[in-house]
Amino acid sequence: MNTQVIEKLCQLFGERVRLEHSIRQQFCQAPPGVQLSPPDAVVTVRNEQEIVEVVSLCHEYGVAVIAAGARSSLEGQINAPQGGVCIDCSEMNAIVGINTTDMTATVQPGVTREQLNSHLRETGLFFSVDPGANASMGGMAATRASGTNSVRYGTMAANVKAARWVMADGTVAQIGSRAPKSAMGLDLLAIAVGSEGTLGLFSELDVRLHPVPEAIVAGVCSFASVDDAVQTVASALGQGLSVARIELLDVTAVRACNAYSPSLNLPENPHLFLEFHGDTSTVASSVEGFIDCAHEFGGQLKISHRLEERTALWKARHDAWWAFHAYYKGRKGLATDVCVPLSSLSACISATVADIAASGLDAPLIGHVGDGNFHLLIMLQEGEDESVSIQAFLSRLSSRALSFGGTVSGEHGVGEGKVKWMSAQHGAALDCMRAIKAALDPANILNPGKMYHPRTVDAQ
Amino acid sequence: MNTQVIEKLCQLFGERVRLEHSIRQQFCQAPPGVQLSPPDAVVTVRNEQEIVEVVSLCHEYGVAVIAAGARSSLEGQINAPQGGVCIDCSEMNAIVGINTTDMTATVQPGVTREQLNSHLRETGLFFSVDPGANASMGGMAATRASGTNSVRYGTMAANVKAARWVMADGTVAQIGSRAPKSAMGLDLLAIAVGSEGTLGLFSELDVRLHPVPEAIVAGVCSFASVDDAVQTVASALGQGLSVARIELLDVTAVRACNAYSPSLNLPENPHLFLEFHGDTSTVASSVEGFIDCAHEFGGQLKISHRLEERTALWKARHDAWWAFHAYYKGRKGLATDVCVPLSSLSACISATVADIAASGLDAPLIGHVGDGNFHLLIMLQEGEDESVSIQAFLSRLSSRALSFGGTVSGEHGVGEGKVKWMSAQHGAALDCMRAIKAALDPANILNPGKMYHPRTVDAQ
Structure with missing residues (x-):
């Protein structure tokens, strides 16, 4: 990377610029089959203006810029195949404000989902998106994250209301609004969410919160086959039952989770782990409705009546990776x-x-x-x-x-x-994405070598 | 407009090309203060290939293209300030298929919302978006329409799953998918919806359907002031009550509706018209919850117990314009x-x-x-x-x-x-929208003179 960029970064950020290999290695990640590529420098930023300074500098010199949050992405989103500067947003972790009427939280990008939910504990509201890791809000927005609750509360696409967004030349745009809807122009927020840092960097987010439901009931349901479980799911959703989580574990997964979680002793069958949210009567009728659906496909629902049981159940589910x-x-x-x-x-x-x-x-x-x-x-x-x-x-x-x-x-x-699958999945629409990328980041400095890269399955 | 384009259109479409002033006048619309501008020609298309033919021809000659459906837009979306060809999609009104498991309908763009809901009557599913007019699916997607149900079921942004989309050069892209979510690339569908025909034309849509709720209860609630009504709304939504419609009418609106609808005899106060959806117990508890919220702000809920009363209530609401x-x-x-x-x-x-x-x-x-x-x-x-x-x-x-x-x-x-308000609302984000427009429609043939036009409030 251009040494002038390094020098200028050091002038601006002093010890917050890290060049050591051991540090840079922590700011790259790649799935098996993809080469690990650390950035040339890591800069820890503390506010939007500092993001703007780094991006503007990189724009001037044509240097790659990659944003990092909790670094829990799984497909190499923060890998740096063209080197460049990794902007570490993890210290931008202030919860700027909560609006209980609009049911929104204004957060910096480094706030993690667990941090936000701890903060919300007394408000009667919660943030619903729960990918496996304790990911950051900026990272979750960038990858359009979801999790176990999305069947009821939606993915990040439905849970980011507005953002401040630093674009390739350092311009900051305000996208979206706290108004519940808008018909004024292109929904830029919707292409920012899921663009994996290739079009801009989030410097602030307004995310949706949801009322903590009056009643929460969890349970497990055992089936003779995965097919029976899946058919039950379709039937339950088709009836509009108030399901907030509906997770499948196949036999192998059940065996491993049984072995790992002392409190779990499930029959070695495919299972659904379920949670129902709503007011007391809604949950009761949804549970009854689900029992009927499951019965049709030979499934037996076992309710976790106590809070500790429910907590143990979801801990077992979230611990699956370790199990x-x-x-x-x-x-x-x-x-x-x-x-x-x-x-x-x-x-x-x-x-x-x-x-x-x-x-x-x-x-x-x-x-x-x-x-x-x-x-x-x-x-x-x-x-x-x-x-x-x-x-x-x-x-x-x-x-x-x-x-x-x-x-x-x-x-x-x-x-x-x-x-390499983008072309097979999107066809002509990928050209359209590439045109947007070229329009918004003509020098291709934002997370280059990713989403629009000309690799294909054949050329692999 | 270029006479060669007219000639070629006539060769391709024969009598389906209309050039008479009286017809062209029906294919433009503008709000007060904006000049009515008819297109130079109207072409009625019957399938996607015909849309592609018209767009490709216009692309070749640099002629403006505007799509029309039910022609019920209100801000001049189908006006033709630069003339050109209006593509009338109203005869592309086939319901291609219904998938009851995925809860989606595949429709041509000219299908109207009432037509779709009639078709769905026996399925236990319904299409939720209900702008005032009996609008077309293509038009509703293009303007990101909403309506009375959006508080529960979302706007068109949440109810279009996938589309076939004819872009400025005639290329057809498949955008979105029937999978419930995706993290593979830019959400093009989300910028297509709401782009008002400036980036592409919908030739087919997969829209979301919802299960018809087991119970529906409607009612009216009278308040001493608009402020009391609005505070009740915020309180009810904050508790997650199962409200599907919550419509405010101020005193003037109530007077006019009383005069127009023989069955309506409301006290001359601000009112909320409400509808609750869910299973029987959910609706019952939501109604109770709402009564408590309203009581706090001096509101009295009056339930419409009979179907005819409910129908009359929403007819009165939908007839407000006429009233x-x-x-x-x-x-x-x-x-x-x-x-x-x-x-x-x-x-x-x-x-x-x-x-x-x-x-x-x-x-x-x-x-x-x-x-x-x-x-x-x-x-x-x-x-x-x-x-x-x-x-x-x-x-x-x-x-x-x-x-x-x-x-x-x-x-x-x-x-x-x-x-003229785009710049004041969006600031730097409008430049970003303009860059996307220029990238996807470099010759500016798709609905020109609209969304990205350099008019501002000051320059008005």
């Missing part, structure tokens, strides 16, 4: 996700499970099935990181999701890991 | 809307009502207040169309909405009527 690593000792998990229309979910999962077996893989399956979204954690053997057969399996998984009218990622995003 | 015209005989209504955060709604309405009185206007106020959105129908005297004082009033209304952190339109959109 799988404990179950498959010495192996390394490769997390991936796809998402398909609900009507294709059962067929897509069946074909995938058959493929896992035929490929001789260990890959427990868990899913936000109310969203048609499922995850695999492929437990890699030593040295399988670059394995051709693993990559071939991932290719079949992605192709399969597309053939069912779905998307190659429901929540992990594009990064470097899935960029 | 106002009947009440103010010989006057012409100018409809406008703004939208602000819920926390500012009461203050914004109060200031507006005071301004109406000070300006000596007759302008009943109705609003989708759960969305922070309210409408005025300014009843113009003869010759007031070009009135400086009316325009000054509209300017103050728009400025006021912005000063409260809101938007100059919640649902009517930009068209030609509100384009």
Whole structure:
């Protein structure tokens, strides 16, 4: 990288510019099969003006800029294949304000979801988006994150109301508003959310909050087959039951979670983990409605009556990653996700499970099935990181999701890991995305080598 | 317009090309203060390929292209200030398919909302977006329409899942998907929806459907003041009550509706018209919850127990436009809307009502207040169309909405009527929208002279 840029950064930010290899290594991440590429420098910023200064400098010198928050992305979103400057936003973690009438929180991008929810504890409101990690608001907005609650409360696309957004030349735009809706022009916020730092950097966000429901009831439901579980989900959603979480675990996942969580002792069958939100009567009738749906497909719902049981249940679900690593000792998990229309979910999962077996893989399956979204954690053997057969399996998984009218990622995003699928998924629409990228970042300094890169599945 | 374009259109479409002034006059619309500008030709298309043919031809010759559906837009969206070709999509009105599991309908752009809901009658599903007019799906998507149900079911932004989209050079892109969510790239669908035909034309849409709720209860609630009504709304929404419609009518609106609807005999006070959706117990508890909220602000809820009463109530609400015209005989209504955060709604309405009185206007106020959105129908005297004082009033209304952190339109959109406010509302973000427009339609053939036009409030 241009030494003048380094010098100027050091003048501006002093010790907050880090050039050591050991630090830079912490600010890159890549999925197996993608080379780890650290940035040339990491700069810790403390306010919007400092983001503007770094971006403006990089714009002047044509240097790559990548924003980092909690660094929990999974597809190489913060990898730096062209080097450049990583802007560490983790210290921009102030909760600027809460508006209880508008049910919004104004936050800096480094605020984490757990931090925000702790802060909200006395307000009767909560922030709903819950990806596995304790991710940052800026990062979650950038990757259009979701999680277990999205079936009821939506993804980040539905939960970011407005933002301040630093564009490629350092201009700051105010996008969106706290008004509940608008018909005045292009919804820039909607392309900013999910653009993975390739069009601009969030310097402040207004996010939606939701009233804490009067009643919350959780439970588990055992099925003879994944298909029975998925059909139950479709039936329950078709009736508009007040389901807030509906998570599938296949047999392998259940076994691993049983082994890891002392309080869990589930029959070794596919399960749904469920949570119902609403007022007391709504929840009661939704639970009854669900019991009827499940009964039709041979499922038995077991309610967790006590708060501790419910907490233990979701802890077990959130600990799945660790459970799988404990179950498959010495192996390394490769997390991936796809998402398909609900009507294709059962067929897509069946074909995938058959493929896992035929490929001789260990890959427990868990899913936000109310969203048609499922995850695999492929437990890699030593040295399988670059394995051709693993990559071939991932290719079949992605192709399969597309053939069912779905998307190659429901929540992990594009990064470097899935960029080669952009053309197959989007066709002419990718040219349209590229035109937008070229218009808003003509020098291609914002997170280059990602979303619009000309790699394809064939050219892999 | 280039005579070669006319000739080629006639070769391709024969009698479906209309050049008569009387026909062309029906394919333009403008709010008071904006000149009516008919297109040079109207072409009725029957399928996507025909849209592609017209757009490609216009692209070749640099001729303007405007899409029309039900022609019910209010801000001059289908006006043709630069002439050109109007593509009449009203005959592309096939319902291509319904997927009850995914709860989606695939429709051509000319399908109207009432047509779709009639078609859905036996399915247990419905389409929720209900602007005043029986608008077309393509037009509603283009203007990001909403209506009375949006407080619960969202605007078109939340109810279009996927689309086929004809871009400026005639390329057709598939945008979005029927998968419930995606994290693969820019959300092009979200900028297509609300772009008012300036970036592309919808040739097919997948829209979301919702389960018809088990129980629907409607009612009216009378208040001593608008402020009491609005505070009740905020309180009810803050508790997560299952409100599907929550409409404000000020005293003037109530008087006019009473006079027009034989079944309506409301006390001459501000009112909320309400509807609750859910299962029987949810609705019952939400109604109870609402009664408590209203009581705190002196409101009395009166439930419409019978279906006929409920139907009459919403008919009265939907007939408001006609009621106002009947009440103010010989006057012409100018409809406008703004939208602000819920926390500012009461203050914004109060200031507006005071301004109406000070300006000596007759302008009943109705609003989708759960969305922070309210409408005025300014009843113009003869010759007031070009009135400086009316325009000054509209300017103050728009400025006021912005000063409260809101938007100059919640649902009517930009068209030609509100384009002069784009800069004041969006600042640097408007440059960003212009860059996207220039990237996707470099020759500026798609609905030119609208959204990105350099008019400003000062230059008016």
